[in-house]
Amino acid sequence: SSELTQDPAVSVALGQTVRITCQGDSLRTYYASWYQQKPGEAPVLVIYGKNNRPSGIPDRFSGSSSGNTGSLTITGAQAEDEADYYCNSRDSSGKHVVFGGGTKLTVL
Amino acid sequence: QLQLQESGPGLVKPSETLSLTCTVSGGSISSSSYYWGWIRQPPGKGLEWIGSIYYRGSTYFNPSLNSRVTISVDTSKNQLSLNLRSVTAADTAVYYCASHNSGHDTDSFDVWGQGTMVTVSS
Numbered sequence: 599s600s601e602l603t604q605d606p607a608v609s610v611a612l613g614q615t616v617r618i619t620c621q622g623d624s625l626r627t628y629y630a631s632w633y634q635q636k637p638g639e640a641p642v643l644v645i646y647g648k649n650n651r652p653s654g655i656p657d658r659f660s661g662s663s664s665g666n667t668g669s670l671t672i673t674g675a676q677a678e679d680e681a682d683y684y685c686n687s688r689d690s691s692g693k694h695v696v697f698g699g700g701t702k703l704t705v706l
Numbered sequence: 707q708l709q710l711q712e713s714g715p716g717l718v719k720p721s722e723t724l725s726l727t728c729t730v731s732g733g734s735i736s737s738s739s740y741y742w743g744w745i746r747q748p749p750g751k752g753l754e755w756i757g758s759i760y761y762r763g764s765t766y767f768n769p770s771l772n773s774r775v776t777i778s779v780d781t782s783k784n785q786l787s788l789n790l791r792s793v794t795a796a797d798t799a800v801y802y803c804a805s806h807n808s809g810h811d812t813d814s815f816d817v818w819g820q821g822t823m824v825t826v827s828s
Contacts, residue, residue, distance in 0.1 A: 631814035633753075640802060640821050641753065646814035684753050686813060694768060695743075695755040695806075695813050 601689050602630070602698035609704040610675045620668045620685030620698045627692065630668030630685040632661060635700075641684060645670055672703075680705045708733040710803050710819035718797075718826050724790040728803030728819060735784045736761045742786045743806035743815060744777060746799040754799075758806045759786060793826045800824075 602622040610616035620630045629648055633641035643652050645661035658673045668687070672679055685698040714726035728742070735742065743758035757767035759777045767775050776789040790797060800823050804815035 627811070629812040631812060633815070640818040641815070642818070643814055643816050646807070646816075647809070647812045652816065686753075686755070686815070688813060694766065695758070697745075697753040697755060700752040 601696050602685055602687060604683075604685060604698040604701045606699070607702045607704070609706055610672070611706050612677060613674055615671065615673045616675055616703065618670045618672075618683050618701045618703065620670075620687075621666055622687065622696075622698075623666055623690050624688045624692065624696075625663065625666050625668050628687045629663055630661070630670075630687045630698075632659075632668075632670045633684045633686070634679075635682045635684065636680075644683075675703075675705050677705050679703065708805060708817045710805070710817060712801060712803050712819045712822040714801075714822060714824070716823055716825060718793055718824060719828050720794055720826055721792055724788070724793050724797060724801075724824055724826070726788045726801055726803075726822065726824070728786045728788075730784045730786070734781075735779060735786065736781050739807070740816075741806035741808050742779065743804050744786075744788045745802045745804060745815065745818075746797075747802070747821075748796075748799040756788065756790075756801075758808070795826050798824065798826045 632645040635641040649661040684700045689696045709731045741758040744756040759765045774791045800821040802821045804818040807814045
């Protein structure tokens with residue numbers, strides 16, 4: 599089992615706001631990074647650090663952190679946002695990288 | 707623009723060694739900005755970090771794979787390599803290489819290769 603826990607599935611109505619969470623003790627010290635993966639494609643980094651978006655990522659994607667939980671928020675979800683989302687950070691030792699189990703986002 | 711491309715056999719026999727290469731273009735593997743990482747994804751499952759390497763050779767690995775993994779860098783070819791020994795069917799996965807930005811308070815895999823599917827079967 600992963601040291602980072604994600605809900606397996608989340609749904610959102612088109613145009614509404616959705617928050618995808620990632621829980622783990624290491625997130626009290628380290629920020630989560632977030633990836634979007636569509637079927638048959640490689641993951642794409644969407645958020646890293648405190649709340650940084652790589653070039654080309656829409657500003658409807660944002661990140662936040664509180665306690666042992668990191669969150670990815672999509673404000674005004676679009677049909678093209680339907681995908682699997684993964685978080686990553688360090689493990690509890692701080693020495694190794696871990697990924698969350700992933701959340702499947704459905705846009706209704 | 708940084709690009710990564712994995713290559714290697716798509717089929718490996720059980721107990722043998724899986725060997726993959728990742729060619730980096732649009733940037734230097736000797737960049738001090740990045741580590742370089744390998745991540746895999748079994749069919750229908752999530753992502754698993756395998757390990758990462760700095761161009762000067764320092765490495766760190768997933769503890770669950772540590773005893774079977776070697777990662778190396780060839781700066782003259784702008785490539786990194788992965789060797790995974792004694793493979794079983796559980797090692798069947800899509801294998802990705804990626805640039806790994808390892809900061810003091812965050813880790814991110816910024817640019818990914820397209821991935822290569824490796825099946826372990828006799």
